[in-house]
Amino acid sequence: MDFYRGKAVYITGGSSGIGLAAARLLVRAGAHVAIAARGKERLDQALAELKALAAPEQKLVAIACDVSDPEESRRAAAETLAALGGCDVVIANAGVAHCMRITDADDDAFEHTMRVNYLGTVHTVRAFLPHLFERRSGRIGIVSSLLGFMGTFGYTAYAPTKFAQVGFAECLRQECLDKNVSVTVCYPPDTDTPQLAAENVTKPPETKAISGNVKTLPPEAVAEVLLTGIARRKLNVVPGGMGKFTHFMKRHMPGVVNWVIDGDLKKYQRKHAS
Numbered sequence: 001m002d003f004y005r006g007k008a009v010y011i012t013g014g015s016s017g018i019g020l021a022a023a024r025l026l027v028r029a030g031a032h033v034a035i036a037a038r039g040k041e042r043l044d045q046a047l048a049e050l051k052a053l054a055a056p057e058q059k060l061v062a063i064a065c066d067v068s069d070p071e072e073s074r075r076a077a078a079e080t081l082a083a084l085g086g087c088d089v090v091i092a093n094a095g096v097a098h099c100m101r102i103t104d105a106d107d108d109a110f111e112h113t114m115r116v117n118y119l120g121t122v123h124t125v126r127a128f129l130p131h132l133f134e135r136r137s138g139r140i141g142i143v144s145s146l147l148g149f150m151g152t153f154g155y156t157a158y159a160p161t162k163f164a165q166v167g168f169a170e171c172l173r174q175e176c177l178d179k180n181v182s183v184t185v186c187y188p189p190d191t192d193t194p195q196l197a198a199e200n201v202t203k204p205p206e207t208k209a210i211s212g213n214v215k216t217l218p219p220e221a222v223a224e225v226l227l228t229g230i231a232r233r234k235l236n237v238v239p240g241g242m243g244k245f246t247h248f249m250k251r252h253m254p255g256v257v258n259w260v261i262d263g264d265l266k267k268y269q270r271k272h273a274s
């Protein structure tokens, strides 16, 4: 985490879960940090917590911003640059999830998830790119998901937004090559955050049956892998042993992964056939 000492970092979704865990690690590492989210109350609580961890010379700021709005994203970038005196690292982490059968989801589930997860990433990155390109240095982190490289039952609204972030990151990486700006994509498995708790309320039993084998990680563990990957300029980082194994298998033996997951699903469906 030494890389982050004295660096200025902007992180969306910094008031909760993985984003807040990353902000805590960044503050402990000596970074100047701007956290962004919509809800003012949680932002204020998070900022107070971060201030208690920080040294007096560290600059910390909380910015109310809806990442799905490009104007708000540009305003948040301007506020960050003014408050921190520049920006070295931009992390697009804010996200929402919908987990339910495609036939139970309404139109808004698809549109809202795409606006926040995918377009929110695009607006966040584009708001800071002129600054990073001008100074010819910077790091960009994007929080996708295990569902950014494999789709499973119940995630028709969510997984495509996470795949879209990956396509965006791959194109962006090449546009950033000659600007000394690196791009890192993180693919967390189930992580113990308020988002996962909300997902579990609507999660179909089939989804629970097939995801039961994947261990839930603490947000601190995911945040550490994300920040280490950004510091090392790695393109792809996958937290957790099971996540890494799944990523490897899905790339090299996708048929085997589908066979195993379909097997769990069929077992559940046979047992509960009416």
Ligand SMILES: NC(=O)c1ccc[n+]([C@@H]2O[C@H](COP(=O)([O-])OP(=O)(O)OC[C@H]3O[C@@H](n4cnc5c(N)ncnc54)[C@H](OP(=O)(O)O)[C@@H]3O)[C@@H](O)[C@H]2O)c1
Pocket: 012, 013, 014, 015, 016, 017, 018, 019, 036, 037, 038, 039, 040, 042, 065, 066, 067, 068, 093, 094, 095, 096, 097, 116, 117, 120, 143, 144, 145, 146, 187, 188, 189, 190, 191, 192, 193, 194, 195, 196
């Ligand atoms: N938890 C998991 O199992 C898991 C697994 C894989 C990937 N991920 C990804 O990890 C990222 C963080 O998720 P998390 O689990 O840490 O969720 P979380 O605890 O629910 O936190 C989400 C954060 O994003 C903010 N946010 C939501 N909508 C926003 C918007 N429109 N504009 C600005 N901020 C917004 C929230 O604050 P406000 O609501 O106040 O705006 C909050 O700070 C997401 O991209 C998620 O898809 C999570």
